[in-house]
Amino acid sequence: MTIYQNLIAGEWVGTNATKNINPSDTNEVVGLYADGSAEDTKNAIAAAKAAFPAWSRSGIWERHVILKKTGDEIMARKGELGALLAREEGKTLPEATGEVIRASQIFEFFAGEALRLAGEVIPSVRPNIGVEITREALGVIGIITPWNFPIAIPAWKIAPALCYGNTIVFKPAELVPACSWAIVDILNRAGLPKGVLNLVMGKGSVVGQAMLESPDVAGITFTGSTGTGRRVAAASIEHNRKFQLEMGGKNPMVVLDDADLSVAVEAAANSGFFSTGQRCTASSRLIVTEGIHDKFVAALTDKLKTLVVDNALKAGTHIGPVVDERQLKTDTDYIEIGKKEGAKLAFGGEVISRETPGFYLQPTLFTEATNQMRISREEIFGPVVSVIRAKDYDEALAIANDTPFGLSAGIATTSLKHATHFKRNSEAGMVMVNLPTAGVDFHVPFGGRKGSSYGPREQGKYASEFFTVVKTAYTLA
Numbered sequence: 001m002t003i004y005q006n007l008i009a010g011e012w013v014g015t016n017a018t019k020n021i022n023p024s025d026t027n028e029v030v031g032l033y034a035d036g037s038a039e040d041t042k043n044a045i046a047a048a049k050a051a052f053p054a055w056s057r058s059g060i061w062e063r064h065v066i067l068k069k070t071g072d073e074i075m076a077r078k079g080e081l082g083a084l085l086a087r088e089e090g091k092t093l094p095e096a097t098g099e100v101i102r103a104s105q106i107f108e109f110f111a112g113e114a115l116r117l118a119g120e121v122i123p124s125v126r127p128n129i130g131v132e133i134t135r136e137a138l139g140v141i142g143i144i145t146p147w148n149f150p151i152a153i154p155a156w157k158i159a160p161a162l163c164y165g166n167t168i169v170f171k172p173a174e175l176v177p178a179c180s181w182a183i184v185d186i187l188n189r190a191g192l193p194k195g196v197l198n199l200v201m202g203k204g205s206v207v208g209q210a211m212l213e214s215p216d217v218a219g220i221t222f223t224g225s226t227g228t229g230r231r232v233a234a235a236s237i238e239h240n241r242k243f244q245l246e247m248g249g250k251n252p253m254v255v256l257d258d259a260d261l262s263v264a265v266e267a268a269a270n271s272g273f274f275s276t277g278q279r280c281t282a283s284s285r286l287i288v289t290e291g292i293h294d295k296f297v298a299a300l301t302d303k304l305k306t307l308v309v310d311n312a313l314k315a316g317t318h319i320g321p322v323v324d325e326r327q328l329k330t331d332t333d334y335i336e337i338g339k340k341e342g343a344k345l346a347f348g349g350e351v352i353s354r355e356t357p358g359f360y361l362q363p364t365l366f367t368e369a370t371n372q373m374r375i376s377r378e379e380i381f382g383p384v385v386s387v388i389r390a391k392d393y394d395e396a397l398a399i400a401n402d403t404p405f406g407l408s409a410g411i412a413t414t415s416l417k418h419a420t421h422f423k424r425n426s427e428a429g430m431v432m433v434n435l436p437t438a439g440v441d442f443h444v445p446f447g448g449r450k451g452s453s454y455g456p457r458e459q460g461k462y463a464s465e466f467f468t469v470v471k472t473a474y475t476l477a
């Protein structure tokens with residue numbers, strides 16, 4: 001098997017490799033991907049540093065063309081890349097293809113943004129002096145991404161970094177290197193100068209750690225677990241480096257007595273179980289008021305009975321496998337914790353076998369949970385959801401906000417008064433009314449509050465806040 005190599009200073013390098021395994025069929029090796037070293041990371045950082053002066057002063061048309069070409073190629077290859085994503089991560093083919101389309105749209109969006117870079121010219125408070133406010137590129141950006149969105153998250157970090165004139169060292173999650181390799185290959189062929197984008201696949205504890213320790217990395221954008229996020233923060237403060245963290249969620253969805261039952265059930269099933277619950281925006285706490293509680297639980301349970309858990313590539317599959325054995329163990333451990341805590345297992349809870357050997361878990365619903373249980377407080381990151389009773393809207397809102405996280409929050413209601421109040425008073429970065437808590441647009445800000453996020457928002461034009469530094473220049477006329 002050929003080894004998909006790392007890209008360092010414009011050269012494909014690396015002979016050590018790890019296997020990328022398909023979680024729907026563990027007999028299948030998706031490919032062999034380079035296992036980079038700390039030395040590789042240092043070389044990549046040096047290459048990015050050397051490429052920075054020229055790229056940060058490159059013309060906006062050059063950046064536009066490269067980003068546009070990349071978006072176009074990703075879209076043209078959406079079927080093939082969608083299948084690759086489904087094979088390496090376990091998302092169903094329609095979900096994976098949707099994610100590939102989203103990555104393409106992100107590149108198209110930032111291709112447009114490159115042509116809209118602008119500053120401000122304003123008068124000084126002193127006579128005969130002009131003031132210019134501009135945004136300049138930050139420098140070498142370290143990009144560390146998780147396994148759950150193998151193409152969209154790299155896209156929404158790489159595209160703005162390049163658009164605003166930064167150079168990059170990119171370390172994807174070890175479990176899902178294939179889509180990352182593919183977009184780096186596309187960008188490289190689209191004409192990026194050598195050293196502007198460097199790919200170092202390998203272990204977080206080796207490649208990621210070497211990035212954290214380098215004084216030459218001016219900014220790190222990270223998505224992943226809270227534990228690793230804290231390491232990124234501590235190391236970055238040491239180097240006076242800018243950093244941006246997107247971490248976990250324990251996102252609530254409130255269902256009120258006046259909700260449209262079918263809207264509420266669709267939103268809850270999508271939020272909690274699609275993408276196998278492996279989304280930081282997934283809703284794993286359904287907070288349901290007394291009047292609709294029993295009807296809602298019955299209808300959601302009926303819906304879960306119809307969902308097919310199977311190989312991600314198979315037509316008709318609604319829920320693919322869990323990403324790997326370690327995450328499956330985390331999920332099943334939490335199911336045991338939920339039972340011991342006294343929550344009622346209303347549906348699922350079992351690991352299941354399919355035609356191909358993989359990490360298949362039934363969608364799992366607990367009822368009679370309280371917000372103090374560990375299953376209600378800690379991010380599980382699997383298809384495991386709890387229903388918590390609330391006596392009325394006020395109590396439901398209080399429970400929704402009683403969490404260390406604050407990424408997204410949803411409400412199912414037909415009341416304008418409650419929807420408006422919830423949008424205003426939810427302590428989350430993203431609020432959804434009669435919609436799933438997961439599945440966001442590519443052109444508007446993404447991010448949360450409290451323990452979920454740190455630093456400026458990602459995506460849309462708000463991304464410039466992280467990827468640039470502001471300069472104020474005064475000139476005597």
Ligand SMILES: NC(=O)C1=CN([C@@H]2O[C@H](COP(=O)(O)OP(=O)(O)OC[C@H]3O[C@@H](n4cnc5c(N)ncnc54)[C@H](OP(=O)(O)O)[C@@H]3O)[C@@H](O)[C@H]2O)C=CC1
Nearest residue numbers: 145146172173174203204208209224225228247248280381
């Ligand atoms: N908010 C989100 O979107 C996500 C949240 N999670 C949460 O995190 C849990 C664990 O997932 P996991 O993949 O282990 O998350 P991690 O935080 O370990 O992984 C995220 C990224 O950080 C890298 N990394 C790991 N250790 C270091 C380090 N010391 N220095 C720098 N980079 C490092 C990883 O590399 P490598 O993969 O090679 O180890 C990966 O690229 C999940 O169960 C879930 O709760 C996970 C993914 C996404």
Ligand SMILES: O=C(O)CCC(=O)C(=O)O
Nearest residue numbers: 278279280281438439440
């Ligand atoms: O819900 C989405 O669309 C994005 C979720 C996400 O970015 C994540 O889970 O990391």
